[in-house]
Amino acid sequence: MTSPMTPGIAADRLSNEALAQNFADLHVALEPHEVRVAADRCYFCYDAPCVTACPTDIDIPLFIRQISTDRSEAAAKTIFDMNILGGMCARVCPTEVLCEQACVREVSEGKPVEIGRLQRYATDTLMTKNIHPFNRAASTGKKVAVVGAGPAGLSCAHRLALKGIDVTIYDARPKAGGLNEYGIAAYKSTHDFAAKEVAWLLSIGGITIENNKTLGVDMMLDGLSSDFDAVFLSVGLGGVNALSMSSEDDTCVSDAVGFIETLRQTTDLASIPIGRNVVVIGGGMTAVDAAVQSKLLGAEQVTIAYRRGREAMSASRYEQDLAASHGVKLLFNVQPVKLEALGSSTALVLEYTATNDTRLTGTGETVRIAADQVFSAIGQTLAMDGGLALDGRKISVTGAGRTSRDRVWAGGDCASGGDDLTVTAVAEGRDAAMDIYATLIGGAN
Amino acid sequence: MADLTTDFLGIKSPNPFWLASAPPTDKEYNVRRAFEAGWGGVVWKTLGAEGPPVVNVNGPRYGVIHGPDRRVLGLNNIELITDRPLGVNLEEITRVKKDYPNHAVIVSIMVPCEEQAWKDILPKVEATGADGIELNFGCPHGMSERGMGAAVGQVPEYIEMVTGWCKKYYSKPVIVKLTPNITDVRSPAAAAKRGGADAVSLINTINSIVSVDLDSMSPEPSINGKGTHGGYCGPAVKPIAMSMVSEIARAPATAGLPISGIGGVTTWRDAAEYIALGCGNVQVCTAAMTYGFKVVQEMISGLSQWMDEKGHSSIRDFMGAAIPNTTDWQYLDLNYVAKAVINQDDCISCGRCFAACEDTSHQAIVMSEDRKFSVIDAECVACNLCVEVCPVENCITMVQQPAGTVDPRTGQTISDDYANWTTHPNNPDAVAAE
Numbered sequence: 027m028t029s030p031m032t033p034g035i036a037a038d039r040l041s042n043e044a045l046a047q048n049f050a051d052l053h054v055a056l057e058p059h060e061v062r063v064a065a066d067r068c069y070f071c072y073d074a075p076c077v078t079a080c081p082t083d084i085d086i087p088l089f090i091r092q093i094s095t096d097r098s099e100a101a102a103k104t105i106f107d108m109n110i111l112g113g114m115c116a117r118v119c120p121t122e123v124l125c126e127q128a129c130v131r132e133v134s135e136g137k138p139v140e141i142g143r144l145q146r147y148a149t150d151t152l153m154t155k156n157i158h159p160f161n162r163a164a165s166t167g168k169k170v171a172v173v174g175a176g177p178a179g180l181s182c183a184h185r186l187a188l189k190g191i192d193v194t195i196y197d198a199r200p201k202a203g204g205l206n207e208y209g210i211a212a213y214k215s216t217h218d219f220a221a222k223e224v225a226w227l228l229s230i231g232g233i234t235i236e237n238n239k240t241l242g243v244d245m246m247l248d249g250l251s252s253d254f255d256a257v258f259l260s261v262g263l264g265g266v267n268a269l270s271m272s273s274e275d276d277t278c279v280s281d282a283v284g285f286i287e288t289l290r291q292t293t294d295l296a297s298i299p300i301g302r303n304v305v306v307i308g309g310g311m312t313a314v315d316a317a318v319q320s321k322l323l324g325a326e327q328v329t330i331a332y333r334r335g336r337e338a339m340s341a342s343r344y345e346q347d348l349a350a351s352h353g354v355k356l357l358f359n360v361q362p363v364k365l366e367a368l369g370s371s372t373a374l375v376l377e378y379t380a381t382n383d384t385r386l387t388g389t390g391e392t393v394r395i396a397a398d399q400v401f402s403a404i405g406q407t408l409a410m411d412g413g414l415a416l417d418g419r420k421i422s423v424t425g426a427g428r429t430s431r432d433r434v435w436a437g438g439d440c441a442s443g444g445d446d447l448t449v450t451a452v453a454e455g456r457d458a459a460m461d462i463y464a465t466l467i468g469g470a471n
Numbered sequence: 472m473a474d475l476t477t478d479f480l481g482i483k484s485p486n487p488f489w490l491a492s493a494p495p496t497d498k499e500y501n502v503r504r505a506f507e508a509g510w511g512g513v514v515w516k517t518l519g520a521e522g523p524p525v526v527n528v529n530g531p532r533y534g535v536i537h538g539p540d541r542r543v544l545g546l547n548n549i550e551l552i553t554d555r556p557l558g559v560n561l562e563e564i565t566r567v568k569k570d571y572p573n574h575a576v577i578v579s580i581m582v583p584c585e586e587q588a589w590k591d592i593l594p595k596v597e598a599t600g601a602d603g604i605e606l607n608f609g610c611p612h613g614m615s616e617r618g619m620g621a622a623v624g625q626v627p628e629y630i631e632m633v634t635g636w637c638k639k640y641y642s643k644p645v646i647v648k649l650t651p652n653i654t655d656v657r658s659p660a661a662a663a664k665r666g667g668a669d670a671v672s673l674i675n676t677i678n679s680i681v682s683v684d685l686d687s688m689s690p691e692p693s694i695n696g697k698g699t700h701g702g703y704c705g706p707a708v709k710p711i712a713m714s715m716v717s718e719i720a721r722a723p724a725t726a727g728l729p730i731s732g733i734g735g736v737t738t739w740r741d742a743a744e745y746i747a748l749g750c751g752n753v754q755v756c757t758a759a760m761t762y763g764f765k766v767v768q769e770m771i772s773g774l775s776q777w778m779d780e781k782g783h784s785s786i787r788d789f790m791g792a793a794i795p796n797t798t799d800w801q802y803l804d805l806n807y808v809a810k811a812v813i814n815q816d817d818c819i820s821c822g823r824c825f826a827a828c829e830d831t832s833h834q835a836i837v838m839s840e841d842r843k844f845s846v847i848d849a850e851c852v853a854c855n856l857c858v859e860v861c862p863v864e865n866c867i868t869m870v871q872q873p874a875g876t877v878d879p880r881t882g883q884t885i886s887d888d889y890a891n892w893t894t895h896p897n898n899p900d901a902v903a904a905e
Contacts, residue, residue: 059541066539069862072822075842094539134819134863 030302030326033371034398035278037299039324045295048322052213052348053117053143061147065094068139071130076141079128081450082109086125086141093148102152103159105145110184110456111177113153113223114206115449116146117214120311122344124449153222158229163190165232168466171196171254173241176204177448178260178438180227181455182462187232189463194254195233198240204262204438206448208287211315213322215290240410247412251433256462259421259429259436260455263446264409269307269402271362278365278372282306282316282403289319301399304328305374307362308403309339314346316401317354328354329395333361333379333386363392365400372397408440417442427458435462473778474785475771477511479751480644480669480729482602484511484575487742487774487786488767491733491754492516492579492605492648495764497553499563503570508764509771512575514672514754517552517607518560520582520592525551525613531692534681536707543761545707547681549692549699551613552581557595564599577646581607581619584629586636593640603644606637606668608659609675611652611702621675624650627662634666646731649673649715651708656715661724671719672731672754674712676702705757709735713748717797720749737766739773746786747793801892808878808885809853809869811835811846817866818844824857824867832856849879 028036040048056064068090076086084105092101105112121127121142129138152159168191172179175197183193201207206220228235239245241261250257266281278301292298300323306313309332321328330349332339335358339346346356360376367373374397377388408420415422415430420442427435437444437454444450475486489512490496490505497516505513519525527550536545553560568576578601582588596604607614608624615621623629630647637645647663649656651674660671678700682691690698712734719725732745733754742753758766783789813824813836820842828836835850836857846857858867872878874887892898 062539069821069823071820072826072838073842074822075820130819130821 030324033302035299035301038296039300040296042296045323049212049216049295049319051216052211053146055150056140056143056147061093061098061144064140064144065090067131068094069130075128075130076125076139079124080108081124081445081447081453082112082115082456083453084108084112084125084145086145089148090139090141090144093144098148098151099155099157099159101148105149106152106159108456109449109452110181110227111206111223111448111452112145113149113226114177114215114220115452116142116149117219118206118210119449120342120344120447123342153226156226158226160188160230162187162231165192166190166467168192168255169194169253170256170258170462170466171250172258172260173197173250174204174260174262174438174440175199175202175224175235176260176262176438176451177206178441178451178455178458179204179258180224181452182258182260182435182437182459183233183455184227184230185456185459186462187230189459189467191232191463191466193233195235196239196241196245196250197235197237198261198264200237202235202237204260208290209283209312209315210290210448211286211319212289213319241412242410247414247431247434251431255466256433256435258427258455258458258462259412259414259434259440260438260451261408261410262439263406265407266402267405267407269362269400269404271364278398279400279402282308282312282401283406285316285401286312286319289323295323298323300325301397302326303371303396303398304401305362305395305397305399306330306401306403308332308401308405309334309341310403310405311341311345313401313403314341314349314354316403318349318352320399320401321352321354325399327396329357330354331357331360331362331374331376331395333359334381335359357393357395360393361386361388362400363388365397366394368394368396374400406439426461427454428461433465473775473783475511475775475778477752477786479575479731480603480646482512482575482577482644483573484752485573486511486767486771487746487752488736488770489513489575489577489731489752489754490759491756492577492607493756493760494550495756495759498555498560499567502563502567502576505759505764506567506571506574509767510574510764511752512577512602514577514579514605515560515564515601517579517581517610518557518592518596519552520588521557524554524556527551527554528694530694532701534692534701535705536681543705543757545679545681545703546705546757546760547679547692547701547703548676549612549701552579552607552610557592561595561599564596564601568600568602575603576601577603577605579605579607579648581610581614584618584623584633589633589636590640593637597641597643601643603646603669604637604641605646605648605672606633607648607675608633609648609650609652609673611650611676611678612700621650621652624648624659624675625653627658630659630662631666634663634668638667644669646670646672648675648733650675651677651711651715655718657718657722657725660719660728661722664725664728668728670729670731670751671725672733673715673719674708674734676704677708677711679703704734705761706735706737709737709741713744716745716750717748717794720791720794721797736770739770739777742770742774743777743789744793746790748797749791749794751786751790803891804889805892805895806886806888806890808872810848810851810872811853811855811857811867812870813844813846813857813867814865815843817863819863819866820844821862823860823862827856827860851880 070087089101089104125141126138132138172195203220304320304325306317363375378391421436423441427437435458438451477487492514496513532550534547610620647668680690732750737758
């Protein structure tokens with residue numbers, strides 16, 4: 027048995043019991059009485075700021091009131107009306123910068139209504155009973171291809187199916203769910219929730235999923251355009267940005283996305299090798315998810331190294347504090363330079379940075395930290411653009427996800443705009459579906 | 472340090488907090504512990520006539536209206552009078568009174584509406600040494616079906632008659648406990664006074680069904696699938712009780728009749744309010760049944776602190792102080808003009824004032840694009856709804872408009888002369904102001 031002190035990269039640093047405890051639900055589900063008390067704190071605001079702050083416009087005061095009157099199933103319906111992945115969003119939404127930040131109780135007393143946890147209670151209530159609260163409209167005879175079974179694709183597909191359109195989802199992976207299945211820290215989606223949610227969503231009917239089908243390899247956009255009445259692209263960001271570091275080919279460097287995926291897919295957490303000293307390069311949610319989970323796997327020292335200051339991190343303060351509370355060290359204003367031998371181990375050399383005007387430059391001063399394993403979490407890139415016009419590095423869209431090509435829509439992380447959050451992807455998929463429906467059925471152009 | 476001792480009908484007690492006739496005062500064990508905990512007096516749970524005692528149901532006796540965090544807001548019960556033998560109660564009362572000479576011990580009684588029944592029991596009660604009796608003319612369930620309790624309390628002539636018997640066969644103070652389950656509480660109170668009552672106490676519980684089980688379709692508490700109305704008490708009934716107390720305190724026929732206030736007293740403040748409305752003391756039940764006897768300690772310290780702050784050295788100093796300010800609607804000053812003012816620094820922008828005013832009142836609050844809420848004086852009638860629905864205390868206040876300014880709603884110049892409905896030109900029965 028190895029331990030957190032075992033040098034290098036090693037599996038089995040913690041016992042199975044410790045791992046099971048470490049990877050349990052980040053937020054324990056609320057009990058019914060806690061729910062009543064939590065729900066009672068909602069003021070039922072007029073034109074509520076939380077709703078405005080929600081990318082999917084869930085009627086939060088209404089669903090909380092429905093919970094408070096012991097109608098959690100109705101509350102769940104209110105949520106799913108706007109956000110069919112409300113169950114996952116209740117788990118992964120950065121509520122602290124969305125609905126809960128806007129909550130008037132956050133403004134007045136620094137303690138918002140626990141909207142995320144209440145949403146989870148409602149959605150769990152309905153999904154545990156395996157009730158799908160929607161009935162499909164009669165078939166319209168129209169067919170739409172959705173490429174990518176992540177949050178945007180699933181949301182779009184469900185809304186289209188609901189409206190009586192036949193949907194085929196193509197996904198490059200063996201399982202549907204996208205980042206809900208392959209990304210996101212394991213402790214945010216326990217008990218195979220992502221897969222269960224997909225199965226529940228598909229029970230609307232009218233949706234076929236073709237797994238292991240990659241656009242550009244197994245089918246082309248031209249073909250889809252001719253075979254279907256419309257196409258919705260929600261392919262995500264399949265590529266990962268590479269570190270520019272002189273020793274990049276070193277075997278101890280890998281991308282955080284792959285690490286998180288491995289964690290999500292394994293049935294044996296102990297078998298995943300992890301460094302004694304881990305450094306995660308980046309400042310987003312992926313960096314935090316990778317760093318915290320490294321710690322939970324038994325790494326002794328974990329550091330997040332970010333090239334700008336704390337305020338520029340895209341991971342919220344809540345996420346930063348979550349990392350810190352797990353013992354992850356946050357290092358700001360540093361950029362990786364190279365890996366060096368450090369005795370029998372490796373060290374990462376980081377250079378301090380400064381911002382001149384808006385330009386980030388190295389100061390020349392360096393710091394060296396032990397690094398048996400380095401994860402790169404410096405963003406992902408669009409891997410497939412289908413020949414569509416781009417806006418920067420993403421597919422350019424206008425309105426409800428319309429691309430440069432007729433009858434092709436795009437949404438989620440691959441499309442321009444939005445915050446690359448699950449919840450924004452859901453909103454974009456839903457809104458594109460309504461636009462597609464209006465175009466195909468309503469005669470809009 | 473304020474003096475909390477009270478002298479109610481000559482009955483002394485260390486403070487005005489008595490336990491009402493109810494389960495907490497059903498036996499010696501409880502009453503001794505209550506006195507040790509600090510209660511000033513007890514009204515012993517109602518005694519019935521000699522003979523086999525009443526029997527209670529063997530299923531649930533209570534039902535409750537809860538707040539979201541299980542706060543007991545209202546309590547309903549279907550329990551009857553004491554179900555212990557008369558002799559046992561009398562022995563215990565005798566022992567307790569002997570050991571607690573400085574605490575008030577009142578005996579609640581309910582026997583059939585026949586002179587002999589009262590003639591039989593009163594000497595036995597007198598022999599206990601207790602300080603007085605309270606006639607239970609209020610219990611609304613069970614006993615009333617047998618012609619007692621509220622069945623007597625709802626007929627003023629019976630109240631007067633039975634009170635008269637008690638004054639005839641009992642030498643110490645007689646308190647008549649009134650039921651709220653009537654149209655005008657002044658009538659039974661006046662009857663009690665005519666019968667010679669030394670005081671009235673009110674209110675007894677209110678007829679109530681607290682909930683219906685929507686699966687079994689049985690009112691609750693449910694006894695094998697059936698329910699019945701019970702008696703409602705606790706914080707929820709306080710406003711009803713205080714109104715009734717004030718009516719008796721104000722009515723010419725009963726003004727000056729000592730009152731023991733009952734109904735939802737939970738804190739020192741509740742007690743102070745009852746006393747301000749003319750009560751000589753208060754009786755408590757639900758608060759003790761919810762929190763235990765210790766709750767009286769907060770009541771004692773709270774009332775004492777408040778009295779010190781206000782410079783009241785004794786209960787008498789403020790007893791009835793709110794009665795001169797309790798009037799009829801027709802005498803309210805129609806020249807008093809107020810407007811709601813929203814403190815923008817305290818406002819948390821929830822919009823509840825706006826929703827309430829816009830949907831259900833006078834459309835006198837406007838909301839800006841950036842969720843700032845302000846009052847339109849030309850529409851505001853000062854109804855106070857915004858104040859009451861605002862979650863932030865004192866964020867919205869009603870501010871009196873100075874005399875000489877124009878009320879933009881009416882276009883009238885505000886006068887500081889007192890003027891009420893009796894002289895208002897819209898009143899067909901108006902008396903011309905001289």
